[in-house]
Amino acid sequence: MPRQLHLNAFLMTTGHHEASWRLPESDPSAHVDLAHYVRLARTAERGTFDSLFLADGPQLWSSVAQRPAGALEPLTLLTALATATEHIGLIATASTSYNSPYNLARKFASLDIISGGRAGWNIVTTAGAEAARNFGLDAEPAHAERYARAAEFLDVALKLWDSWEDDAIVADKAAGVWGDDAKIHPPRHRGRYFSVEGALNVPRTPQGYPLLVQAGSSEDGKAFAARYAEAVFTAQQTIEDARAFYADLKSRTVREGRDPEHVKVLPGIVPVLGSTEAEARAQEELLEDHIVHRHGVEHLERLLQLPAGSLDLDAELPADLPPESEIEGAKSRYTLVVELARRERLTVRRLIGRLGGGRGHLTFAGTPEQVADAIETWFTQGAADGFNIMPPVLPSGLELFVDHVVPLLRARGLLRTEYGPRTTLRQRYGLPRPANQYVRPAGAPALV
Amino acid sequence: MPRQLHLNAFLMTTGHHEASWRLPESDPSAHVDLAHYVRLARTAERGTFDSLFLADGPQLWSSVAQRPAGALEPLTLLTALATATEHIGLIATASTSYNSPYNLARKFASLDIISGGRAGWNIVTTAGAEAARNFGLDAEPAHAERYARAAEFLDVALKLWDSWEDDAIVADKAAGVWGDDAKIHPPRHRGRYFSVEGALNVPRTPQGYPLLVQAGSSEDGKAFAARYAEAVFTAQQTIEDARAFYADLKSRTVREGRDPEHVKVLPGIVPVLGSTEAEARAQEELLEDHIVHRHGVEHLERLLQLPAGSLDLDAELPADLPPESEIEGAKSRYTLVVELARRERLTVRRLIGRLGGGRGHLTFAGTPEQVADAIETWFTQGAADGFNIMPPVLPSGLELFVDHVVPLLRARGLLRTEYGPRTTLRQRYGLPRPANQYVRPAGAPALV
Ligand SMILES: Cc1cc2nc3c(=O)[nH]c(=O)nc-3n(C[C@H](O)[C@H](O)[C@H](O)COP(=O)(O)O)c2cc1C
Ligand SMILES: Cc1cc2nc3c(=O)[nH]c(=O)nc-3n(C[C@H](O)[C@H](O)[C@H](O)COP(=O)(O)O)c2cc1C
Numbered sequence: 052m053p054r055q056l057h058l059n060a061f062l063m064t065t066g067h068h069e070a071s072w073r074l075p076e077s078d079p080s081a082h083v084d085l086a087h088y089v090r091l092a093r094t095a096e097r098g099t100f101d102s103l104f105l106a107d108g109p110q111l112w113s114s115v116a117q118r119p120a121g122a123l124e125p126l127t128l129l130t131a132l133a134t135a136t137e138h139i140g141l142i143a144t145a146s147t148s149y150n151s152p153y154n155l156a157r158k159f160a161s162l163d164i165i166s167g168g169r170a171g172w173n174i175v176t177t178a179g180a181e182a183a184r185n186f187g188l189d190a191e192p193a194h195a196e197r198y199a200r201a202a203e204f205l206d207v208a209l210k211l212w213d214s215w216e217d218d219a220i221v222a223d224k225a226a227g228v229w230g231d232d233a234k235i236h237p238p239r240h241r242g243r244y245f246s247v248e249g250a251l252n253v254p255r256t257p258q259g260y261p262l263l264v265q266a267g268s269s270e271d272g273k274a275f276a277a278r279y280a281e282a283v284f285t286a287q288q289t290i291e292d293a294r295a296f297y298a299d300l301k302s303r304t305v306r307e308g309r310d311p312e313h314v315k316v317l318p319g320i321v322p323v324l325g326s327t328e329a330e331a332r333a334q335e336e337l338l339e340d341h342i343v344h345r346h347g348v349e350h351l352e353r354l355l356q357l358p359a360g361s362l363d364l365d366a367e368l369p370a371d372l373p374p375e376s377e378i379e380g381a382k383s384r385y386t387l388v389v390e391l392a393r394r395e396r397l398t399v400r401r402l403i404g405r406l407g408g409g410r411g412h413l414t415f416a417g418t419p420e421q422v423a424d425a426i427e428t429w430f431t432q433g434a435a436d437g438f439n440i441m442p443p444v445l446p447s448g449l450e451l452f453v454d455h456v457v458p459l460l461r462a463r464g465l466l467r468t469e470y471g472p473r474t475t476l477r478q479r480y481g482l483p484r485p486a487n488q489y490v491r492p493a494g495a496p497a498l499v
Numbered sequence: 500m501p502r503q504l505h506l507n508a509f510l511m512t513t514g515h516h517e518a519s520w521r522l523p524e525s526d527p528s529a530h531v532d533l534a535h536y537v538r539l540a541r542t543a544e545r546g547t548f549d550s551l552f553l554a555d556g557p558q559l560w561s562s563v564a565q566r567p568a569g570a571l572e573p574l575t576l577l578t579a580l581a582t583a584t585e586h587i588g589l590i591a592t593a594s595t596s597y598n599s600p601y602n603l604a605r606k607f608a609s610l611d612i613i614s615g616g617r618a619g620w621n622i623v624t625t626a627g628a629e630a631a632r633n634f635g636l637d638a639e640p641a642h643a644e645r646y647a648r649a650a651e652f653l654d655v656a657l658k659l660w661d662s663w664e665d666d667a668i669v670a671d672k673a674a675g676v677w678g679d680d681a682k683i684h685p686p687r688h689r690g691r692y693f694s695v696e697g698a699l700n701v702p703r704t705p706q707g708y709p710l711l712v713q714a715g716s717s718e719d720g721k722a723f724a725a726r727y728a729e730a731v732f733t734a735q736q737t738i739e740d741a742r743a744f745y746a747d748l749k750s751r752t753v754r755e756g757r758d759p760e761h762v763k764v765l766p767g768i769v770p771v772l773g774s775t776e777a778e779a780r781a782q783e784e785l786l787e788d789h790i791v792h793r794h795g796v797e798h799l800e801r802l803l804q805l806p807a808g809s810l811d812l813d814a815e816l817p818a819d820l821p822p823e824s825e826i827e828g829a830k831s832r833y834t835l836v837v838e839l840a841r842r843e844r845l846t847v848r849r850l851i852g853r854l855g856g857g858r859g860h861l862t863f864a865g866t867p868e869q870v871a872d873a874i875e876t877w878f879t880q881g882a883a884d885g886f887n888i889m890p891p892v893l894p895s896g897l898e899l900f901v902d903h904v905v906p907l908l909r910a911r912g913l914l915r916t917e918y919g920p921r922t923t924l925r926q927r928y929g930l931p932r933p934a935n936q937y938v939r940p941a942g943a944p945a946l947v
Contacts, residue, residue, distance in 0.1 A: 072670070072677060079670030079677065083583075083612050083702060109601055111700040115678030121663065121702040127609035130578040134533075153557055154598065161575035164531050184696035185601040207843065221526030222520070226622040229520060229527065229790045230563030248632035254531060254569040343675045390831040 056430055056465045057437025057480060059142070060095035060449060062088065064119040068443035069322055069407045070341030072119050076447060082119040088128060090136045091446055098453035099467045101479045102171060104264075104284070104416035104439065105129060109149050110181035110210040117346035126158050140476030142171035142264055147179060147210055149186045152245055156211040159261045160253040168257030168475030173264040173284065174275075176201050178380035179353075180217030194379050200244045203277050206242040207247050211437050212260035213487045214250035227444075236489040259485040260478045265292035267377070268296065270411030277303035281482055282315040284439050286384065286411040288391055289423060293434035313482055315436040318334045318429070319412030322422045323441050324451045331416040339404045339441060347403030354385060364400045368392045387411050408443055419455035420432070426456075504878055504913045505730075505928060508543035508897060509552045510536065512689070515769055516891035517855045518789030520567050522769025524895060531566040536576060537583045546901035547915045549927045550588030550886065552712075552732070557597050558629035565794035573666050574606050581614035589926030590619035590712055595652040596645050597625060597634045598691055604659040607709045608701040616705030616923030621712040621732065622723075623648050626828035627801075642827050647717040648692045653711075653727050655693050658686035660708035661935045663699035671942055674738060684937040707933040708945040710924045716744065716825070716831030725751035729930055730763040732887050734832065736839055736860040741766050741882035761930055763884040766877070768868045769891050772899045777801060779864040786891060787852045795851030812848045814842035816840045820910060835859050856891055867903035874904075875911060 061067070065077040072079055081087040092103055112120060122128075125143035132139055141162065146157055163170035176197035180335040183191045192200070219234035237250045265272065265280035276283045283300060301311040323338075325331030339475035348362050355362075355372060356379075362368075368389065370412035378385045388411055392402045408414040415425055429435040442448025469480075477484060486492065509515070514524040522528055522630045529535040540551055551571035560568060570576075574590035581589055589610065593603055600844035611618035624645035631639045640648070667682035713720065713728035724731045731748060749759040771786075773779030791826050803820060806828075809815075816837065826833045836859055838852045856862040862874055877883040890896025907916040918927075927934060934940065 057628060070675075073672045075672075077672075079672070085613050109605070109700070110697045111683070114680050115667065115683055116680055118677055120678060121700050124605045124609040124613060124701065127578050127606055127613065130575050131582050131613050134579050134582045149599070150602065150633055151597070154602075157557070157572045158575055158892065161572040165533050165575065165579050183698055184694070186599055187694045193525060219563065220527065224521045224523075224525075224527070227518075227521060227789065229566055230568060232564055234561050235559070235563055245634045246632070249629055252557070252560045252569050253572065282815050341675065421843070430913050 052437060053464050055467060056426070056460060057317060058100045058466065059102045059104050059317055059437065059439045060091065060100050061106070061319065061439045061441045062091050062445065063106065063441070064122060066444040066448055067409050067412075067441040068338045069118050069346075070338050070343075070348070070446065071444045073341045074444060077444065079119065081128065081445070082122045082169065083163070085128075085131055085170060086488070087446070088132060091449055092132045092136050092139060094446065094449050094453050096136050096139045098457040099470060100139060101441075102144040102476060103129065103132065103141050104141050104173065105144060106173075107144035107175075107178070108177055109146060110179065110185055112181065114346065114349070117343060126162060130162055133162065133169065138470040138474070140169045140171055140262065140479065141166055142262065142465050143175050144173040144175055144266075146175055146177040146182070146380065147204040148192060148197050149182060152204050152211060153247055153251070154206040156208045156246070157253050158252055160251060160256050161260055163256035163258050164253070168477070170256075170258065171262035171264050171282070171476055173266055174201065174279070175206070175266055192378055194382060195271060198275055201308065203242045203244045203273060203276070206238050207238060207242070207245050208363075209260065210240060210245070211251040212255065213489050214238060215255045215485055216490055220254065234276070247307060255487065258477050262480065262482075267381075270409065271462070272383060272400055273300055273303060276300060276314065277307045280314055281480060282317055282479070285316065285318050285378050285408075286387055286413075287318045287434070288387060288411075289412055290434050292396060293429060294432065297434055300316065315480055317437045317439045318435050319409060319439040319441050320426070321409035321412055321414040322448070322452055323408070323414060323416035323443050324419060324422065324448070324455065325416070328417055328421065335408070335414070335416045342404060342407045344403055347407060348399065351388075351399065351403065351406075354381065354388060356380065361411045362399050365398050367398055368402070409441055412441055413441075418461055422456050423459040423463070426460065427464055427465060430465065503915060504874070504908060505765060506546070506548045506553050506914065507550045507765055507885065507887045508539065508548050509889045510539050510893065511553070511554065511889070512570060512893070514892035514896055515857050515860075515889040516786045517794075518786050519892045521633060521789045521829065522892060525892065527557060527567065529893070530570045532578055533571075533576075534668050535894070536580060539897055540580045540584050540587060542894065542901050543802045543895050544584050544587045547918060548656070548888075549885070550590050551577065551580065551926060552590040552621065553592060554621075555592035555594070555623075556625055556627070556630055557594060557632055560626065560629065562794065562797070566789060570571055574610060578610055578829050579765040580612060580621060581610065586922070588617045588619050588710065588927065589614055590621050590710065592621040592623055592714075594623055594625040594630070595904065596640060597630060600652050600655040600659060601699070602657045602942065603797045604699055605701050608660060608699065608704045610687040611704035611706050611709055612701070615703065616925070618706065619710035619712050619730070621654070621714055622649065623714055639706050641844060642717070642830060646723055649723060650726070651690045651692045655690070655695050657936065658688060658705065659695070659699040661937050662686060663703045663714055664938055665703050665934055668702065684828045695768060703935065706923050706925050707935065710928065710930075715829075720831060721748055724748060724762065725757070725918045728762055729925070729928065730913065732764055732878050733764065733766050733795045734835055734857075734861075735766045735882070736835060736859075736861055738877055738880065738882050741877060742880065742923055745882055751908065763928055765887045766883050767857060767887040767889050768874070769857035769860055769862040770896070770900055770904065771856070771862060771864035772867060772870065772896070773864070774866065776865055776869065779866065783856070783862070783864045787855060790855045792848060792851055795855060796847065797852065799836075799847065799854075802836060803831065810847050813846050814846060815846055816850070832859050857889055859886075862888055862891075867907055870904050871907040871911070875913060878913065
C-alpha cells in the first residue's frame with residue numbers, strides 16, 4: 052500500500068473563519084451544542100479521518116463581541132464524542148503551564164480507556180497573560196520557562212502512565228489478591244516544577260498513553276517535538292517553508308535517536324471549496340466581507356505585543372517590530388504573521404483578511420480537484436505527512452470536504468476507504484504501542 | 500403530593516463491600532469497563548433515582564492487593580454516562596485541595612451543558628498525605644486549612660459560574676455582534692489561596708452551576724455545608740445519631756439565612772437483600788468470610804493515625820486513642836468508627852467485618868420490606884431526606900434494590916414512578932435555579 056495521508060478534523064464552533072458565525076446557515080449556539088459536535092464527528096468518521104482535534108486555552112479573550120466564545124472544555128466534549136463514534140481519534144489540547152500532571156494524566160488515561168485507545172493530547176504551553184492571571188500569576192511565565200516546565204511535565208506524566216504494568220491486575224479470587232503490588236511503580240518524582248510521589252489511580256490504558264501531539268514551532272517548540280511528539284500540528288504559508296520545517300523536524304527527531312517515521316507532520320489548511328474556482332473565491336470574499344476589522348486590530352496588536360491603538364488599518368506593519376527572540380508569547384506564530392505581511396506587502400486591513408480565515412494557517416480556495424492537488428503535492432514533495440483540515444464554516448465546510456475531496460484522495464490511493472481492523476489512534480498513525488519504561492524487555496539480560 | 504424521597508446511587512466498581520470482587524458473579528475488570536457503568540446507570544434510571552454518585556481521591560492507596568483499585572476519573576466517566584442516560588443526575592466528587600478553580604469550574608460547567616442540567620459536585624477537601632504528595636506537598640494540609648481553602652474555592656467558582664449572564668449572547672449577525680461584553684463579569688478575585696482575574700470561558704449553564712453536595716461531617720464540614728451545600732452525604736450508624744445530625748444541619752442552615760428545605764440530608768445505607776431475613780444474613784456472612792483482615796488492619800491503622808502493627812485482631816481498640824480534635828484526616832469518620840467499636844465492644848476483627856461492607860455507613864441486611872421500612876422510618880422521623888444507596892455487590896445489588904425495594908417505596912407514595920417534565924437535577928431536588936450574583940433582580944431599586 053502506498054504511503055497514506057493522515058487527516059485530522061480541527062473542529063471549532065461555526066468554523067475557523069472568524070466571521071463564519073454571521074452566515075445565514077450558522078447556528079450561533081453551536082459552541083455549546085453537543086448535537087452539532089456529534090454531527091461533525093460522524094461526518095469526519097464517514098471521511099475516515101484519523102482524528103478529531105479541539106484547541107484550547109484556559110481564558111476568555113477580552114471581548115465576546117467578535118465571534119462565538121466560551122466553549123465546552125475539550126476533554127469533556129471529546130469524552131462525550133467518544134460514546135457517539137467508533138473509530139476516530141480524539142485529540143484534546145491541554146496546557147502544561149496550567150495543569151498538574153497527576154490530574155491531567157488521569158483524565159487522559161480515563162479517556163483512552165473509555166474510547167478504547169483513541170485519545171491524543173495536543174501538548175501546549177499556553178501563551179498570554181490572560182491565562183496566567185486565571186491561575187494566580189501576574190504575568191505570563193517566560194517562553195523558555197514554559198517549555199522547561201512542559202518537558203518535566205511530560206517526564207512525570209509518562210512515569211504516571213507507566214506506573215501500572217499491563218499485567219498488574221491478577222484478580223485471583225480464591226487467594227483474595229486483586230493486584231500485584233510488585234507491578235505498581237510510584238514515580239517518586241522530585242523535580243524543579245513538580246513533586247509527584249505515588250502511582251496513578253488509573254491502570255495502564257489500551258494505548259499505554261495518549262498519542263502525544265505538539266503544536267508550537269519555535270526553536271524550543273521544535274526541540275520539544277523532536278523529543279516527545281508523535282504528531283506535530285503546524286501553520287505554514289508556503290510549500291517552501293513547509294518543506295524546510297518538515298526536514299528540520301525529521302532530522303531533529305533522528306538526532307534524538309528516534310525513527311523519523313514516528314513523528315507525523317501535519318500542517319493546517321483552510322479549504323474554501325466551490326464547484327468552480329470563481330465560486331470558491333466568491334465564498335472567500337463573502338467571508339472576508341463579514342469581518343469586523345476593529346477586533347482584528349486588537350488581536351494583531353496583542354500578537355505583535357504592541358500597545359492598543361498603534362496599528363493603522365490602511366498602512367503596512369511598522370518597520371521596527373522586535374525580533375522573535377524578544378517575544379514571550381506565541382513565537383512561531385509571530386514570525387509567520389510578520390513574514391506574511393512583509394512578503395506580500397499587506398496593509399493591516401488585508402493582513403486581517405488573510406488571518407481571519409485561519410489565523411495564520413494556509414487558506415486555499417478552489418475546486419475539490421485543486422484542493423486535492425494541493426494536498427497531494429505537499430504530501431508527495433516532503434512538506435507534510437497529512438493535514439489538519441480546518442473548515443472555514445461548520446458543519447458545511449467539513450461536509451463539502453468529505454463529500455467532494457475525500458473521494459478524490461481515495462481514488463488516488465492516498466486515503467483509506469475504511470478503518471479496517473486496527474483500532475487505536477496510534478495504530479492508525481502507524482506507530483508502535485509504547486513499551487513500559489519500568490518493564491525489562493523480554494530476553495534482556497538481568498542486571499548484575 | 501407527599502414529601503418525596505431522594506435516592507442516589509453511589510456506584511463503586513464491583514460494589515461497596517470490600518470483598519465483593521471475590522464473588523463468582525463479579526467482573527474483576529468492572530473498574531475500567533464503561534459498559535458496566537452504563538448498565539448501572541440505566542438500572543438506576545429505571546428506579547427513578549435522582550442521581551448517580553462517584554467518590555474520588557487523587558491517589559492510589561498503598562496496596563492494590565485488597566480490592567479493585569484504579570478507576571476511571573469521575574468527571575470523565577459521568578460525562579460518558581451523560582450520553583447514555585436521559586434523566587438521572589450525575590454527581591462527581593472533586594477536591595478543593597488539589598484542583599484549581601478555573602479548571603474545575605470549566606469542567607463542571609461543560610458537564611452541566613452536555614447533560615442538559617444534570618451535573619452535581621460532591622465537594623471534598625481530601626484527607627491523607629498520599630494525595631498531598633502527588634501535588635508537590637510533603638504532608639497533608641491541616642484540616643482547618645483545607646476547609647478555609649474550600650470556602651475560598653467555592654466563592655471563586657461561584658463567581659466564575661456567574662461570570663456570564665444568562666443572556667450575554669446576542670448573536671446579532673447583521674450588526675456583527677456575537678456577545679454583549681457588558682454582561683460578562685470577570686471575577687478579579689485576589690484572595691488568600693487564589694487569584695483569578697478573568698471570566699470563565701464557558702457560558703452560564705442550564706442549572707447556573709452544578710448542584711453543590713458536601714460530604715464531611717466534622718464541625719468545619721457542617722459549617723461549610725450549612726453555607727454552601729444543597730445536599731449532604733453522611734455516614735450514620737444509628738437513627739438517634741442521624742436525627743441529631745439532621746436537626747443540627749438544618750438549624751445551622753437556618754442560621755446562615757437559608758431555607759432548611761434547600762439542603763437535603765442523605766445518609767448512606769448498604770442494603771444487603773435477601774428474600775428472607777436468613778438469606779440476607781447468609782449473604783452478609785458470605786461477604787464477611789471473604790474479607791482479608793490484613794488489609795483491614797492497615798486501613799484502620801491509617802484512619803486512627805496509629806503506627807503500623809499496633810492493632811491486635813482479637814483485641815478491642817486501644818483505650819488511649821486521641822480525641823477528634825487531634826485528627827487531621829477524616830475527622831467525622833474517625834469518631835464514627837471509634838464510637839461504633841466502643842458502643843458494641845467490637846474486637847478489631849469484628850470491627851473490620853462491620854466496616855468492610857460500607858466503610859462506616861449503615862449496613863442493613865433484610866428483606867425488601869424490612870429495608871423499605873427502615874428507609875421509611877428514617878425518612879419520616881427526621882433522620883433523612885433520602886438516601887445514598889450503596890449496594891454491597893454490583894450490578895446485582897442495585898438490580899435487587901430497583902426490582903424489589905423501589906416498587907414498595909412507590910406503592911407507599913414515597914418515590915416518583917416516573918421522572919416527569921422537570922429536567923434538571925436541581926429541579927428534582929425541589930430547589931430553585933440560583934440567581935446570578937451579578938444581576939440585579941427585576942424590580943429591585945437602582946443603586947443611588
Ligand atoms: C494547529 C495548531 C493548533 C494549536 N492549538 C493551540 C491551542 O489550542 N492552544 C494553545 O495554547 N496553543 C495552540 N497552538 C500552539 C500555539 O500556536 C503555540 O502556542 C504557539 O505557536 C507558541 O508556540 P511556539 O512559541 O513554540 O511557537 C496551536 C498551534 C497549531 C499549529
Ligand atoms: C457518602 C460519602 C462519600 C464521600 N466521598 C468522599 C470522596 O469521594 N472523597 C473524599 O475525599 N471524601 C469523601 N467523603 C468525605 C470524607 O468522608 C470526608 O473527607 C471526611 O469525613 C472528612 O471530612 P470531615 O473531616 O469534615 O469529617 C465522603 C463522605 C461521605 C459521607
